[in-house]
Amino acid sequence: MAKQTEKPIFSLQNVTxxxxxxxxxxxxSLEVYxxxxxxxxxxxxAGKSTLIKVLxxxxxxxxxxxxxxxxxxxxxxxxxANDRGVATVHQFGGTFPLMSIGRSFFVGLEPTKGWGPxxxxxxxxxxxxxxxxxxxxxxxxVTDGERLIGSLSGGERQASAIARAVHFGAKVxxxxxxxxxxxxxxxxxVLRIIMQAKHKGIAVILVTHNVSHALTVGDHFxxxxxxxxxxxxxxxxxxxxxxxxxxxxxxxxxELEAELSTLTGVINKIH
Amino acid sequence: xxxxKQIFDVRSLLRRPEFGxxxxxxxxxxxFAIFGGAEFLGPxxxxxxxxxxxxxxxxxxxxxxxxxxxDLDLSVGSTMMASAVVMALLSGTYGLPTxxxxxxxxxxxxxxxxxxxxxxxxxxxxxxxxxxxxxxxTSGLAFGVIRLLTGTLQADVTPEPWLKDxxxxxxxxxxxxxxxxxILVAAIVSWILYKTKYGNWIYAIGGDVISxxxxxxxxxxxxxxxxxxxxxxxxxxxIVQTAMYNSAQVxxxxxxxxxxxxxxxxxxxxxTGGYGSPVGVVLGCLTFAIVGQGIYYTGWESDWALLFxxxxxxxxxxxxxxxxxxxxxxxxxxxxxx
Numbered sequence: 176m177a178k179q180t181e182k183p184i185f186s187l188q189n190v191t192x193x194x195x196x197x198x199x200x201x202x203x204s205l206e207v208y209x210x211x212x213x214x215x216x217x218x219x220x221a222g223k224s225t226l227i228k229v230l231x232x233x234x235x236x237x238x239x240x241x242x243x244x245x246x247x248x249x250x251x252x253x254x255x256a257n258d259r260g261v262a263t264v265h266q267f268g269g270t271f272p273l274m275s276i277g278r279s280f281f282v283g284l285e286p287t288k289g290w291g292p293x294x295x296x297x298x299x300x301x302x303x304x305x306x307x308x309x310x311x312x313x314x315x316x317v318t319d320g321e322r323l324i325g326s327l328s329g330g331e332r333q334a335s336a337i338a339r340a341v342h343f344g345a346k347v348x349x350x351x352x353x354x355x356x357x358x359x360x361x362x363x364x365v366l367r368i369i370m371q372a373k374h375k376g377i378a379v380i381l382v383t384h385n386v387s388h389a390l391t392v393g394d395h396f397x398x399x400x401x402x403x404x405x406x407x408x409x410x411x412x413x414x415x416x417x418x419x420x421x422x423x424x425x426x427x428x429x430e431l432e433a434e435l436s437t438l439t440g441v442i443n444k445i446h
Numbered sequence: 447x448x449x450x451k452q453i454f455d456v457r458s459l460l461r462r463p464e465f466g467x468x469x470x471x472x473x474x475x476x477x478f479a480i481f482g483g484a485e486f487l488g489p490x491x492x493x494x495x496x497x498x499x500x501x502x503x504x505x506x507x508x509x510x511x512x513x514x515x516x517d518l519d520l521s522v523g524s525t526m527m528a529s530a531v532v533m534a535l536l537s538g539t540y541g542l543p544t545x546x547x548x549x550x551x552x553x554x555x556x557x558x559x560x561x562x563x564x565x566x567x568x569x570x571x572x573x574x575x576x577x578x579x580x581x582x583x584t585s586g587l588a589f590g591v592i593r594l595l596t597g598t599l600q601a602d603v604t605p606e607p608w609l610k611d612x613x614x615x616x617x618x619x620x621x622x623x624x625x626x627x628x629i630l631v632a633a634i635v636s637w638i639l640y641k642t643k644y645g646n647w648i649y650a651i652g653g654d655v656i657s658x659x660x661x662x663x664x665x666x667x668x669x670x671x672x673x674x675x676x677x678x679x680x681x682x683x684x685i686v687q688t689a690m691y692n693s694a695q696v697x698x699x700x701x702x703x704x705x706x707x708x709x710x711x712x713x714x715x716x717x718t719g720g721y722g723s724p725v726g727v728v729l730g731c732l733t734f735a736i737v738g739q740g741i742y743y744t745g746w747e748s749d750w751a752l753l754f755x756x757x758x759x760x761x762x763x764x765x766x767x768x769x770x771x772x773x774x775x776x777x778x779x780x781x782x783x784x
Contacts, residue, residue, distance in 0.1 A: 231660075253660040263660070271653035272774065273721040274646075282650045283661030285643035295641040325774035 182245065184209050184378050185230070185261070185347050190239035192225050199225040201402045202239070207347060212369060212379040214389040216422050217399035223382050226399065227349050230380065231263040232256030262340035263349040264333065272325030276309070276317065277302035279324050280339050308338040312368050330361030337368055341375065348372055349380045354388050366392050386418050398422060463714040464726030466765045470712055470758060471729040471736070478740030486743035493620035494742075499735035500628035501683055503728060505702050506709040507628075507635045508679035510727040512672045513710055514639070516652040516719030517573035519673060521562055521581035522680040522706055523699030528588035529554040529684035531601060534694035538603030539596060547603065551681045551688075558584055559677025563670030573673075581703070592696070602693040614689030624686045631679065636724040644668065652719030708755065709734045712762040716770065733758065 183206035192200040200222050207213050217223050228234040229241065232250035240247050243259055250256045253263075271279045277298060286297040286304075302320025309317050314334045317327070324332060333353050340348050350369065354362040362385075369392050373379055383389050389396065396413070398406040398421045406413075406421055413421075459465060478486050485491055505522050512519045529551035537547030562580050566573045592601055605614055613623040639645040647668050650658040659665050683702070687695050713730025715722030734755065741751040 233660075254662040257660070257662060265657075270657040271650055271720065273653055273716075273770070274649050278646050278649065282646060282658065283663050285646050287643060296643050296646060323774055 183207055183242075184244055186242045187226075187229070187236075188240045188242065190229060190236040190241070192222075192229060192234055193237040198402050200229070200236075203399070203402075203404045204239075205397055205404070205407075207378045207380060208395070209346070209378045210373055210376045211394040212373050212381055212392050213395045213397065214393035215380060215382045215397055215399065216384075216386070216389060216418065218422060220401075221399040222402040223399055224351070225402075227263065227351060227380065227382060230256070230347075231261055231349055260344060260346035261349065262343070262345035262347070263351065264336040264340065264353065265351050270336075272323065274324055275302070275321050276324060276327075276335060277305045277320035280305035280308070280320075280335065280342075284343060304342065305335070305338070308342045309335055312338050312341075312371060313364065314338075328361060329357045330364050333357075333365050334368055337372060341372060341377070345377060347378045347380065349382070351382045352384065353381070354383065354385060362388065384422075386415055386422065390415060390418075463721055463723045463769070464729060465714070466762060466769050467713045467726040467729035467733065469765075470762060471733045474733050474736045474740065474754075474758070478736055478743065482740050482743030486740055489618070489620050491739070491743055493622075495732070495735045495739045496625055497622040497735075498739055499728075499731040500622060500624040501686065502702070502705055502709055502734060503628045503731040504624065504631055504683045504686070505676070505679045506706040506713075506727055506731050507631050507724060508672070508675040509706045510710045510713065510715050510722060510724065511635060511639065511648060512573075512676050513707075513715050513717070514652045514719055514722045515648045515669060515672055516655065517566065517669060517672070518707070519562065519577050519676045520574065520703050521558060521577040521584060522676055523701070523703040524581040524584035524588070525555055525558040525677050525680035525699075526684040526687075526702060527694075527696060527699035528558070528584045529681035530688045530694040530698075531588045531592050531696065533685060533688050534601035534603040535592065535595060537605065538601055538693075544603075544606040544609050547605075547688075548609065548685055551685050552678060555677035555679070555681030555684075556674055557677070558680075559674035560670060562677070563666075563673035566673070567666040567669050577673075585699075589696070592694070599696045600693060603688060604692060605689045609685075609689050613686045614692075622686075622690070624683075627682060627686065631682070632724055632728050635727075639724055648672070649720060652721070654720075705734060708759050711766070712758060714762075714766055714769070716766060717763070721770065730762075 185207040187203060187205045190200055190203050191198060203222075203226065205213075205226075215223050215226065225234065229236050232253040232255050235250070241250065242248065248259065271282065274282070278301065281301045286300050287294045288297045289295050306317060306320045309331070312334050314331050317331060324335065327335065337348065337350075353365050357365065366388060369379055369381065373392070381389065381392065394410050396406075396408050396418070397404055398418070400421075482491065505526070509519055509522060532554050533547035533551040536542045536550045537544050558580060562573070562577050565571070565580070566576045569576070589599065592599060613627065616622060639648065647658070647663045650661070650663060651665055651668060655665060680702075687698060709730040710722070710727055711717065711730070712733050713722065713727035715727065737754045737758065738751050741748050741754070
């Protein structure tokens with residue numbers, strides 16, 4: 176089983192992010208534990224993207240603190256976050272569709288051999304490592320590191336990006352809507368890879384719209400509504416319906432249902 | 447392993463970025479071999495094509511790196527002209543040693559490239575606009591200075607033998623020294639792109655600049671360095687032409703702006719960046735030169751060459767898109783349970 180440590184590896188305390196008077200995040204506190212999956216839920220515009228951008232160093236909070244292993248940190252760039260062990264994977268996974276698997280796997284951290292002016296990119300090692308790491312995550316169809324990222328399926332691209340993060344020792348893995356663009360089978364595979372990462376002791380932050388996917392892999396859940404944390408609960412503490420209601424803003428959903436029933440009522444009368 | 451694949455796997459050959467350029471170079475060569483006859487295939491014909499390709503390549507190869515990284519450089523013509531002017535002024539008008547003129551010309555290339563790079567990266571303006579502005583400014587400055595100092599738009603120079611006998615002469619009455627320089631530049635550019643980590647950075651920056659930045663690549667410094675590279679390439683051509691003709695060619699630059707882009711695109715580099723190869727660009731330069739020179743050997747009016755180049759460029763852009771789709775198709779189309 177996953178290592179359940181008591182101490183959070185990464186946390187936010189009362190973080191507010193202000194964009195020219197608009198509070199994209201308002202007083203949000205959050206804790207991320209190693210070996211657990213934290214699901215970040217919320218409607219479009221609820222502040223999920225801003226939150227992960229704060230976590231991954233793209234934005235600095237207007238107020239509040241970010242803590243890494245219990246000490247205050249100030250990420251000035253994505254590289255700062257990266258250096259600590261925060262890896263972010265975006266919706267479409269590998270972001271360099273026209274680069275080979277081996278090359279894109281090592282972008283920014285290229286292995287080299289030789290010395291001085293003859294120091295060169297170790298393509299063989301890069302290709303072999305990338306393929307091996309992807310196969311370790313169950314992507315067995317990929318055998319050639321020379322293939323272009325763009326020729327992979329959506330799930331395979333996600334896998335290549337996650338494999339890269341795992342290979343370089345990420346401690347916190349942020350996945351932004353990894354299953355949104357995928358079919359059912361591919362999404363299942365990505366969820367399985369998320370479980371693998373979790374069992375390696377990596378803290379996973381999963382941003383998603385899909386309540387089923389969240390319930391399948393999540394240990395901990397946080398719901399954002401209009402920049403504020405509306406709810407925060409552990410696995411099993413809420414039902415699927417409660418979560419769906421929360422995500423859609425609760426009352427709004429009930430109202431919509433009422434409205435829909437009057438509409439269908441009218442249709443029934445016509446018939 | 448790689449060699450085996452190239453021999454046996456035709457599909458992987460098809461997917462290479464230089465494949466389209468290879469086809470077009472082969473096509474125009476055969477075309478003009480047929481219509482241009484023996485004279486086109488003789489040393490006079492072949493050398494004239496290769497000389498033009500070599501001169502163009504000095505600029506097109508470093509410009510290809512700029513374009514793979516997602517930028518454009520429209521200032522190459524002015525930079526070339528300005529560096530020729532500086533070389534002729536220093537070594538000709540002021541009678542300084544040739545080496546001083548050569549270094550001065552290279553310095554012009556470095557400064558122009560640096561300005562392009564620093565302004566593009568610091569202002570986040572499109573490089574298209576920045577390099578266009580720098581192009582006009584450089585031309586104006588060069589014209590102004592040469593007229594101020596010599597009273598004409600002409601500056602003559604007699605290069606010392608070490609330069610005249612290498613880059614300023616025709617070997618065996620046909621072959622320009624620039625061909626050797628072209629091979630050297632092609633080797634350096636290929637080494638950088640294929641064999642160093644900087645090559646990987648260039649592809650990544652052209653592919654997705656935000657993600658590239660997030661992985662810690664010093665994006666701004668790389669882009670500035672690439673602009674300096676195309677500035678140096680332009681200066682090299684300025685030096686070669688000054689050495690050839692014993693004077694600064696004040697009106698010569700502008701055609702190289704579009705010609706370099708045409709050669710790069712025919713060479714398989716995507717206009718959007720992120721994809722391309724130096725081998726393709728070498729073939730693109732050859733294609734361009736063969737069309738331009740081959741037309742003389744057919745006995746037709748040379749105007750038709752422009753029609754040829756235009757059609758070829760359009761065909762290249764269209765086929766680049768097709769080849770990119772092929773490349774993204776992965777090649778092996780196994781029937782898979784979906």
